[in-house]
Amino acid sequence: MLTKERITLVFWFALSFFFCIESYRLGLGHAHAPGPGFLSFWVSLVVGLLGVVLFLQEKGKKLVKGAAPLFKGKNLRNIIYANVFLYCYAGLLDKIGFFLCTLLFIGFCFKVIGSKKWKVTIWSSVSVAIGAYMVFGWWLAVKLPKGKWVESVLSLAGHLWK
């Protein structure tokens, strides 16, 4: 059996076990009045059984010599960077606001993953941020966050100006 299959089977069994226990805790009810855990309990049991079937199917398969690892020849660095940028976007959106957040996100994507030149990166990220703000904030009237930190800085600057 291949290693990746072993890992996924462990995941499925753990998931099935977790949902079984939690569904039981929620209450299965009776056949005439099924409880909130009724469906998820039986589904998790079936998933566990399917895991056993998959295990038996995969058991017979031998590890192929020289089989390519899952990420061989793949640019894993890009995947990691993309995820970091996505989570940073989620974390910073309310703090630094839509415009700045989008500008940085696009800039990092172009520069770090796309390996674009600085000039192209800056020009493209500014254009995309402005364009996105025009389309979503102005035309589609989506409530885009201004950013708590940006608002504080602006308010401080306003006080200092006065």
Add this chain to the structure above:
Amino acid sequence: MEIINNILYGFSVSLQPINLLYCLVGVFIGSLVGVLPGLGPVASISMLLPVAFRIPTPTSALIMLAGIYYGAQYGGSTTSILVNIPGEASTIVTCIDGYQMARQGRAGPALGIAAFGSFIAGTLAVVGLTLMAPPLAHYALRFGPPEYASLMFFAFTILNYIARESIVKAFMMAGLGLMLGVVGMDFMTGQHRFSYGILALEDGLGIVPVVMGLYGISEVLINIEETAIRPVFKSKISGLLPNRQDWKESIGPIGRGSIIGFFFGILPGGGPVIPPFISYAIEKRISKHPERFGHGAIAGVAGPESANNAGVTSAFIPMLTLGIPATATMAVLLGALIMLGVQPGPLLMQKAPEIFWGTVTSMYTGNVMLLVLNLPLIALWVKVLKVPYPILFPLILLLCLIGVYSIHNTFIDIIIMNVFGIVGYLVKKMGYEGGPFILAFILGPLFENSLRQSLMMSKGSFSIFYARPICLIILIVAFAMIVSPLILRKRVRIGDDTR
């Protein structure tokens, strides 16, 4: 006579300027995403869901989303013919002869016949949809909770056919979809399930963040891990109109492709993916010159292209009349309608005739728009093909981020989307598929409610499912769906239309 009145009413809705505009936007975006390899109709529809929610009426929203779906089939053929990369799973077959025609300097007629064939098939299929949907919906009006529970169970047996890889893995993914579908408040007891005090989970996992993550984000991740550079089409295209000989060779395949596409498209798991393969096989078999197939036979483009367009249209029949999505894209459309406050099913025609007939008739106008749009815009699509992916992917990610944020204005939805993006990426790497998960995730709550209501009605007896004739028939068909591949020992490998 009633059908004519309904069609006229439908046109009075779909020909309103605002609906024409949304139809145009839908078919344009559909063609665009069809051209772009790595961005399928499921991902693009899910990315545009937030935009759809801001559209004034559900009718306009559905007209636009439907336009994206059938528009993608038109666009998908362009990449198949010009660069030998299928824009969609449904245009894989078009690569075989379409690309050979392009190499022989006949890209123009190949693109032309693909567009004309798609138009003819799409229009014929809409006629079929118009005629078949009302009697089916009328019959389904007799359905109560047990019938719906049986119908949902039947829908899960579709997985047998949707699954491209392992059936066991497909059912496991469906199980995961069912389990995650019940997260949130139980509407019968008011109890919170699997939310653990997290406010964002108390209303359940949103369809949009889950679908966007599973398709939008994960598709980008899969594409940016590739190190190979996409080939760019360089030669010029001229003479888009097929000549008399081309038409003579294509008209039969277009007719047969339309019929094959329509009937296979209705079947669960059919949609637009399997009919082109069948059409190609039939055309090759009945051709007087089968040796030409694979070397640039125009019939090898006309038949499959007609079949996939007819398949897309007929896939709307089970979704609109029974509330059963036959493909992953239909599941997303079903979810979109539910979120828009519309419940697809037999009552849709009575409760919201403007949505049903407006959408159906918009497909006539949409097909005309696609024909008018696609031939002159081929030069533009070629330019789009030249856009490097490093430029494209940040924009796709940004669309997903803004789209998911705009629904509830909370970053939690972005995190849920990111999590499902990684899940989608990993499951694809491990040989699992997203289609069964989405199908079960969307149908799960409906199935659970009908099942529990049925059991309460019967005081806990499962006999309710075989004592009622409609239930019994549905369950027999469902059982046949499960065992038929085992009996035939040959499972028809039908792909989902996720790409």
